[in-house]
Amino acid sequence: KGQGLNSDSLFNSYLQMRKYGHVPEAPVVNGIPERKCGFETVARVFINRNRFTPEQQNLLKLLMARPVTTTSIISPGGLFRVHYDESGYHKPGYSATDLAIALDSAYEVEVNRMGFLPPPSDNGEGGDNRYDVYIQAVGGTYGYTQPENEITPGTNTYTSYMVINNDFTGFYTTGINAARVTAAHELHHAIQTGNYIYKEVNGNIEDLFFYELTSTSMEEFVFDDVNDYHGYMKSFFTYPDKPLQFQSGYNLAIWNIFLRERVGESVFVKQWEQFKTKRALTAIDIS
Numbered sequence: 001k002g003q004g005l006n007s008d009s010l011f012n013s014y015l016q017m018r019k020y021g022h023v024p025e026a027p028v029v030n031g032i033p034e035r036k037c038g039f040e041t042v043a044r045v046f047i048n049r050n051r052f053t054p055e056q057q058n059l060l061k062l063l064m065a066r067p068v069t070t071t072s073i074i075s076p077g078g079l080f081r082v083h084y085d086e087s088g089y090h091k092p093g094y095s096a097t098d099l100a101i102a103l104d105s106a107y108e109v110e111v112n113r114m115g116f117l118p119p120p121s122d123n124g125e126g127g128d129n130r131y132d133v134y135i136q137a138v139g140g141t142y143g144y145t146q147p148e149n150e151i152t153p154g155t156n157t158y159t160s161y162m163v164i165n166n167d168f169t170g171f172y173t174t175g176i177n178a179a180r181v182t183a184a185h186e187l188h189h190a191i192q193t194g195n196y197i198y199k200e201v202n203g204n205i206e207d208l209f210f211y212e213l214t215s216t217s218m219e220e221f222v223f224d225d226v227n228d229y230h231g232y233m234k235s236f237f238t239y240p241d242k243p244l245q246f247q248s249g250y251n252l253a254i255w256n257i258f259l260r261e262r263v264g265e266s267v268f269v270k271q272w273e274q275f276k277t278k279r280a281l282t283a284i285d286i287s
Helices: 007-019 039-047 054-063 096-113 175-195 208-222 228-238 250-263 267-275 280-286
Strands: 071-074 080-084 131-136 143-150 158-165
Touching (some): 007 039, 039 143, 071 096, 080 096, 096 175, 096 208, 143 175, 175 228, 208 250, 208 267
Parallel strands (some): 131 158
Antiparallel strands (some): 071 080
């Protein structure tokens, strides 16, 4: 076990999410469950994958494998392959075609307009070199981005694939609108994972808030009419004096919205370039 790492608890959280389709019950704020993406759990399991018992490691290899689905479609822009089941437990409760369109929209804003590098090629995994997105029943989480293979040894950057909830029942936002903002959110996690860095300290993700702050703000920048991030704002306005690094990040989208209005959206790529070698607050300050 690494210092500060409860490996059994972390393993069980990942097992619950991947094998049984649910995560621990979401905290309720102002009557609304604050459901989040699975980035923290997935990232922590991945960076600690060699610290688990041999039995746990063998099971993790199975759990980290890509889902098997009955069909797939290519997004209109040709950038994504969306995998899903046409019937059964994992069947989407919204149009897979509409999700594919949303993924193209997220790419247009985050990569083509803002200037972030696209998620790197996965070298043919999932059928081709398009970025793969799997619609799955993942219960209490919006979705997650699963790292796979390190691109260059020592860089802490990885190829990945994305999993998106198949129905969003009981979430602050439901149906295709929830899928849309999840596409924008998780695409940036794929960008972060593939082009910037996973920073690990004692088995935890350093500056976790910064990953979630950026991804949550992308929801608003791509789909400004959905406003799912409003579901997290109560915790920010209740404790506005709490330092950014001690916030969840989900409740800080308003900070990036302010920055875009004040200095323009080019600031975000600058932040992430600085973040490769500096702490998040320093990167924000410099940018």
